[in-house]
Amino acid sequence: MSRLMMGLVGMLAAPMALASKWNMPVGVTETSREVYDLHMLIFWICVVIGVGVFGVMFYSVFAHRKSKGAKPADFHESTTVEIIWTVIPFVILIAMAIPAAGTLMRMEDVSGSEMTVKITGYQWLWEYEYLDSDVHFYSRLAPSSDAARQLDSGIDPATVDNYLLEVDNRLVLPVDTKIRFLLTANDVLHAWWVPDLALKKDAVPGFVREIWTKIDEPGVYRGQCAELCGRDHGFMPIVVEALPKDEYEQWVASYGSESMTDAVVDAGTPAATAPTTGPGALYTDKESAVDSDDSEASAETSGETEVAQADASSKPAAADTASGDISKATLMADGEKVYAQNCAACHQPSGKGMEMANFPALIGSPIVTGDPATQIKQVLKGKAAMPPFAYLTDQQIASVVTYTRNSWGNDSGVVQPAAVKAQR
Ligand code: HEC
Ligand SMILES: [Cu+2]
Structure with missing residues (x-):
């Protein structure tokens, strides 16, 4: 029997030791690595228990089968056995709870955050407000994915890069910075989930909940709304773009000057450097609507945006600049x-x-x-x-x-x- 167990463990160990595509990602934050290690620890505890319990069970059924003349024992209530099978699981549970509790507490601790981003879920998009700066935009499914997902679109999703995992405006964040997120929703439950950051939390209307991250490596990390019930949660992805601090500062600076005032966006620029929150976007910034005190000027701006943007089809046409x-x-x-x-x-x-x-x-x-x-x-x-x-x-x-x-x-x-x- 021990040979059987060794064989099973050996068979699983090699592929599972690697973070394969079947496993959860190791991720790019200290928390995500802790979560991954916990996951592996508990996974192996479960494997050992599973193999042990089923091993004994199958061995017993096989070795003491009736055809070999086995006679069932007829003892009742063994206090010793009952104590053993209560104490052992209890000890195992405590052994798992101790490291898990430590990680959970660290995940909840938003103290020392250097910046805050408020995230609001809507049907079916996300709103990001950088509370320490003027950056504020909506982020929704990229037009390429949106076009392909329509019934009878004639577009093969396999030809769309990052199908259903791309957005128009990415959440740009600095690395090596403790970032606090305030999470809420404006209509129904949503769930903000980015596996590489080991962040997943329900966004609940009427509640503001806190999560945080500190990203180690620049890169693009994709996630989704993980809420189950509701028509289009699967169509409101999340894309985090982590930039080195200096590039992030540049992005914030250029955000203010380009998109908020001119709203002229180069169609070829990647979403990260071109937050398209001008009045031309289908879901535009609340502020740009409110800001348009002199509607003449903003109408002109949206006219320019319209010309500058590649994907005119999914956006409302520009205002008639002459009359308003x-x-x-x-x-x-x-x-x-x-x-x-x-x-x-x-x-x-x-x-x-x-x-x-x-x-x-x-x-x-x-x-x-x-x-x-x-x-x-x-x-x-x-x-x-x-x-x-x-x-x-x-x-x-x-x-x-x-x-x-x-x-x-x-x-x-x-x-x-x-x-x-x-x-x-
Ligand atoms: C979640 C479902 C839902 C959605 C989405 C929705 N409505 Fe409604 N709508 C209702 C309900 C329910 C009522 C009746 C409200 C009442 O009077 O109690 C209503 C009533 C109305 C009425 C009044 C009709 C009447 O005769 O009483 C108008 C106009 C209307 N909706 C327009 C819209 C528009 C425009 C949109 C999209 C921007 C929209 N609705 C989206 C559920 C919805
Ligand atoms: Cu959602």
Whole structure:
């Protein structure tokens, strides 16, 4: 029997000793290495117990089988045996809990953090706010993956680099810096998970939770929203780009000057150096909507962004720079996309709603055909089971409201972004 055990252990040891693609990653932080070591320690404890218990069991069944004339013993209640099989597992559990508790406590200890990033989960994107600087952007599935994932897109996902694991704006972070994350969500549960950093925590609406990391090596580390229940959690990946400190400082400096003021983005620049948070992006910065006090200037800016960006298809068309008003055709075209992404799950692409689930039809709805202010308020603030959509930009809300007011036989006029802005 001992030869059998040796054989089994030997067979497993060689491949498992390496961090193979079947195993969890060793990662690039002290915590991730600790977590990996704990995982391996406990894995081997389980292997030894498993082999021991099943070994004895199979050996007993085989060696003392009835056909060999074995006679079952008929003893009852052995206090000694019961004490042994209580004490041994207890000791094993304590032996596993001691190192695990130490690691858990270190994972919870955010003291001495040098910077803080607030992470907010939305359906279906992440928002990153660097609380020590002006950097603030949304990060969502890269257009290349998004296009390929559409039904009948005709694009083979195998041809898309990092399919479903690429974003438009990466979370750029410095190495060798203790970074605290404040984690929350704005609608439903999400879960921020980056295996190489050994970070995984639920983002819970109404709660702010803390996690931290200190990355040792520059590089790109990919993760995903690990929340299970919900339509599109699988389509809101996370990409962390760790830069050497000086490059990170440069990135922060260039972020302020390029994207916040000019919003001119070179289409060829990798996401890390070009945070595309200009008004051209589909999910734009809240601030850029709020900031646009002189709408003339911001309309011009978004016009430039539009020209500069490669992927115009997934973004709303630019404002009409001459008047500040956006044409009905543009609003309708953008609105259709915003509706498909945000509203159709409940109100259905047909606008007929879902009677069974109490999602009202928008066709002929008194709210859709009535005073636009009521409808804008409902989209901004939500109502009962309908979530608030205030994180959409003025233009996106104006587009989707215009779209619902002029589709499926509705004919109730155009709403401009200014009207939405006025109601914020
Ligand atoms: C999670 C499901 C859900 C989503 C997503 C959703 N809605 Fe709703 N919507 C509802 C529910 C539920 C109501 C009824 C609220 C009430 O009056 O109690 C409603 C009501 C409405 C109404 C009023 C209809 C009426 O006659 O009462 C409008 C207009 C509307 N939604 C527009 C939108 C738009 C535009 C979007 C996308 C930006 C959207 N909704 C996304 C669930 C949803
Ligand atoms: Cu999610």
